[in-house]
Amino acid sequence: MRKQEIIEYLTHSCGLHRASAIRAVNGMFDLMASTLCKGEDIMIRDFGVFRVVDVPARTSFNIAEKAMMPVPPHKAVRFSPSQAIKSALRK
Numbered sequence: 001m002r003k004q005e006i007i008e009y010l011t012h013s014c015g016l017h018r019a020s021a022i023r024a025v026n027g028m029f030d031l032m033a034s035t036l037c038k039g040e041d042i043m044i045r046d047f048g049v050f051r052v053v054d055v056p057a058r059t060s061f062n063i064a065e066k067a068m069m070p071v072p073p074h075k076a077v078r079f080s081p082s083q084a085i086k087s088a089l090r091k
Contacts, residue, residue: 003029036077048081 003025010021032050035042042050057073081089 039075044082046082046084048079048085051078051080052076053078 007018007021007025010016010024011018014021016024032042036050036052039052041052052075055074055076058071059068060071061067062069
């Protein structure tokens, strides 16, 4: 699903004007991004948890150069779905 589809869904299902739906979606994504950049988790009940994790340094194979190359340590966002989502996916 793309951002545009989320906006369309909110417009039709919630009866929002398109401009209001755009502001709501952009505001939500801005809030989520700034929260994750601070290193804080985002926990949404019955949906899941977005968590910032430290990824250790490793060595990877560069296909173009056919050589091993180091990948420095970095941060990444991981999503863990709630039990309700996991159960729905199993059906």
